[in-house]
Amino acid sequence: MPIYEYRCGRCSRVFEALIRKPSDESEEVCPHCGGHEKERLFSVFGMAGVEKAGGGSCGSCSSHNCGSCSCG
Numbered sequence: 263m264p265i266y267e268y269r270c271g272r273c274s275r276v277f278e279a280l281i282r283k284p285s286d287e288s289e290e291v292c293p294h295c296g297g298h299e300k301e302r303l304f305s306v307f308g309m310a311g312v313e314k315a316g317g318g319s320c321g322s323c324s325s326h327n328c329g330s331c332s333c334g
């Protein structure tokens with residue numbers, strides 16, 4: 263079961279979603295604002311714990327919320 267990362271088109275927050283079947287993806291909404299607009303980010307599945315090089319974007323951040331990482 264793949265876990266995808268999305269960036270909300272409304273509030274710009276990043277969230278993860280577990281996609282069990284293709285129809286799940288279109289039904290997935292932002293847990294923060296409930297928005298349907300989202301873009302899929304590259305999954306970092308299996309790379310949790312890898313040290314960040316620093317100064318990067320949140321695209322490679324595996325955190326559940328960006329409040330705990332340095333990308334602001």
Ligand SMILES: [Zn+2]
Pocket residue numbers: 270271272273274275292293294295296297
């Ligand atoms: Zn949102």
